[in-house]
Amino acid sequence: MFPQRLDSPVAYAIAQAMLDGFDLHYRLFRQESAAAKQRFEQADWHAQQRAQRERIAFYDKRVREAVVRLEQEFQAGKQPMEVWHQAKLHYIGLLINHHQPELAETFFNSVTTKILHRTYFNNDFIFVRPAVSTEFIENEEPAAAPTYRAYYPTRDTLLENIERIVTNFQLRREFDDLRRDAQAVLEAMSARLVGVKLRANFQVQVLSSLFFRNKGAYVVGKLINGFNEVPFALPILHDDQGKLVIDACLFGEDDLQMLFSFARAYFMVDMEIPAAYVQFLRSLMPRKPRGEIYTALGLAKQGKTLFYRDFLYHLKHSSDRFRVAPGIPGMVMLVFDLPSFPYVFKVIKDHFPPQKDTTREQVQAKYLLVKQHDRVGRMADTLEYSVVAFARSRFDDALLDALQREAPSQLEIGDLDGDGHEEVVIKHLYIERRMIPLNIYLAEAFDAIEHGDPAIAAAAREQVEHAVVEYGNAIKDLVAANIFPGDMLWKNFGVTRNGKVVFYDYDEIEYLTDCNFRAVPKARTEEEEMSGEVWYQVGPRDIFPETFAPFLLGNPSVKEVFLRHHADLLDPAFWQTHKERIRAGHVHDVFPYEQDKRFEHHALQGAPA
Numbered sequence: 135m136f137p138q139r140l141d142s143p144v145a146y147a148i149a150q151a152m153l154d155g156f157d158l159h160y161r162l163f164r165q166e167s168a169a170a171k172q173r174f175e176q177a178d179w180h181a182q183q184r185a186q187r188e189r190i191a192f193y194d195k196r197v198r199e200a201v202v203r204l205e206q207e208f209q210a211g212k213q214p215m216e217v218w219h220q221a222k223l224h225y226i227g228l229l230i231n232h233h234q235p236e237l238a239e240t241f242f243n244s245v246t247t248k249i250l251h252r253t254y255f256n257n258d259f260i261f262v263r264p265a266v267s268t269e270f271i272e273n274e275e276p277a278a279a280p281t282y283r284a285y286y287p288t289r290d291t292l293l294e295n296i297e298r299i300v301t302n303f304q305l306r307r308e309f310d311d312l313r314r315d316a317q318a319v320l321e322a323m324s325a326r327l328v329g330v331k332l333r334a335n336f337q338v339q340v341l342s343s344l345f346f347r348n349k350g351a352y353v354v355g356k357l358i359n360g361f362n363e364v365p366f367a368l369p370i371l372h373d374d375q376g377k378l379v380i381d382a383c384l385f386g387e388d389d390l391q392m393l394f395s396f397a398r399a400y401f402m403v404d405m406e407i408p409a410a411y412v413q414f415l416r417s418l419m420p421r422k423p424r425g426e427i428y429t430a431l432g433l434a435k436q437g438k439t440l441f442y443r444d445f446l447y448h449l450k451h452s453s454d455r456f457r458v459a460p461g462i463p464g465m466v467m468l469v470f471d472l473p474s475f476p477y478v479f480k481v482i483k484d485h486f487p488p489q490k491d492t493t494r495e496q497v498q499a500k501y502l503l504v505k506q507h508d509r510v511g512r513m514a515d516t517l518e519y520s521v522v523a524f525a526r527s528r529f530d531d532a533l534l535d536a537l538q539r540e541a542p543s544q545l546e547i548g549d550l551d552g553d554g555h556e557e558v559v560i561k562h563l564y565i566e567r568r569m570i571p572l573n574i575y576l577a578e579a580f581d582a583i584e585h586g587d588p589a590i591a592a593a594a595r596e597q598v599e600h601a602v603v604e605y606g607n608a609i610k611d612l613v614a615a616n617i618f619p620g621d622m623l624w625k626n627f628g629v630t631r632n633g634k635v636v637f638y639d640y641d642e643i644e645y646l647t648d649c650n651f652r653a654v655p656k657a658r659t660e661e662e663e664m665s666g667e668v669w670y671q672v673g674p675r676d677i678f679p680e681t682f683a684p685f686l687l688g689n690p691s692v693k694e695v696f697l698r699h700h701a702d703l704l705d706p707a708f709w710q711t712h713k714e715r716i717r718a719g720h721v722h723d724v725f726p727y728e729q730d731k732r733f734e735h736h737a738l739q740g741a742p743a
């Protein structure tokens with residue numbers, strides 16, 4: 135109901151207090167993101183990782199504070215609906231010239247849904263879709279940095295322009311040899327421009343803040359010529375002498391997608407107008423949903439909001455049914471999907487079999503650990519939702535049976551909103567990108583090797599080799615990031631669109647530094663030797679890498695590839711050495727691009743410190 139008059143002073147005060155709460159949030163978020171530059175310059179990697187982790191909690195803290203203030207100063211929860219309607223309209227008014235209106239709307243939703251009891255809950259009070267446009271927002275302050283800078287080189291001045299692009303960021307640390315690196319970037323860019331006529335609009339556009347994550351800083355931009363646009367990114371790292379180097383020149387949508395993958399930690403970027411950053415990034419990766427771009431920029435709540443809007447929109451424009459996800463069912467999670475939609479939905483079961491010695495709280499804690507940890511491109515990010523309603527008519531009966539059997543505490547079915555149609559409400563669930571489970575991926579390849587014609591069989595053999603090598607690499611990346619995956623069976627990994635192998639089963643995850651990697655003791659007697667049982671003492675965090683083989687290497691072709699590339703994973707010394715390195719304070723290097731993309735002069739120097 136649209137109020138005719140805005141005559142409630144308390145409504146205005148509520149709107150203003152709400153916006154104060156958001157502005158405080160964004161100021162602190164931005165300060166922490168901007169400080170990434172200094173941490174990078176000072177090579178303070180532990181602080182960088184800590185900040186990445188802690189920043190995730192900022193939003194919920196500010197929402198809680200805003201709720202307390204609104205309750206204390208305005209008894210917000212007791213205000214009549216008329217006042218809330220007016221508060222929303224005042225809020226819209228206050229956002230007209232705001233630089234982050236979409237984030238501020240989401241903040242309003244978060245606070246309002248906490249204050250107004252869910253049963254009163256009515257979409258009139260929140261922003262179901264944006265009320266204030268995010269297009270063409272500009273910062274008019276004279277000293278304001280633009281969202282991106284444009285450079286207009288010719289072929290002859292491209293080198294100096296590349297140098298200028300980098301020096302404009304004013305990093306307070308010396309480059310080892312910027313001219314040499316700019317030359318390498320020039321060569322990479324020139325290779326893209328061979329035989330291409332440069333048009334009147336030839337230019338390089340570069341986002342004016344660097345993107346920081348872990349030990350790297352990234353220049354992100356695009357080359358524009360005529361109607362063509364080529365996205366690029368330049369990773370800047372510290373070399374083993376502590377000098378700065380440009381490590382590579384990444385090009386095109388696929389490279390950028392890898393950099394911005396859902397399986398990596400969020401970037402730190404100093405942004406006044408995030409919507410403008412998202413718009414620019416979307417032009418580089420048109421197929422990446424805007425929600426995922428917001429999330430990659432650390433604005434995870436906005437990512438979640440947009441995901442949910444996209445999801446509702448997809449539901450309206452599709453007619454297929456939710457079903458139990460293909461693959462081996464989990465013991466801890468009940469997983470379902472909608473075939474037409476590229477995500478899976480995971481519900482924690484009410485009871486676990488005896489070999490899963492865990493609780494709902496512990497499982498949630500593990501998922502949270504993954505959210506806050508550097509996911510190094512090898513662990514899928516999850517979105518966590520509570521009280522999600524789906525139309526009953528879209529659920530397949532087998533799935534509903536499974537939910538009733540396995541997770542009845544999480545389920546409510548009925549016409550809860552009184553619209554004459556039944557809903558299925560799930561109390562708590564995680565949503566993550568759908569991948570092809572690695573066991574299914576391998577089984578399909580084995581099938582093709584056996585039954586396909588020679589060309590198909592040969593391709594399938596390559597597929598197996600690639601998947602097994604990637605699987606081992608995934609485990610090694612996790613190890614370097616201090617993660618012991620716990621359950622390393624093939625079914626707990628998935629294959630992404632780009633053929634990357636990513637882990638998704640988090641309930642048995644541990645920090646590597648908390649585990650004890652041991653060799654299987656030598657048998658002392660013949661009985662011990664012959665016994666099929668484990669005869670030695672095993673502590674709760676004891677891991678015996680030699681014992682992985684029987685679970686993983688049943689198939690001879692898998693075994694052959696695995697032993698050729700990753701036999702070290704079966705050696706306790708491999709694990710123990712990594713554990714000790716991490717204990718000693720070493721922060722691993724993560725390259726969100728293939729090693730062969732690195733400029734040669736750096737690859738020769740070895741990995742940066």
Ligand SMILES: Nc1ncnc2c1ncn2[C@@H]1O[C@H](COP(=O)(O)OP(=O)(O)OP(=O)(O)O)[C@@H](O)[C@H]1O
Binds near residue numbers: 621639640641
């Ligand atoms: N992101 C995903 N994409 C596609 N399928 C998935 C995904 N996540 C889970 N699955 C499917 O659901 C199954 C169970 O998922 P998951 O491994 O997370 O559950 P779990 O209960 O933790 O398993 P476990 O019993 O091994 O501990 C997987 O084997 C796989 O078939």
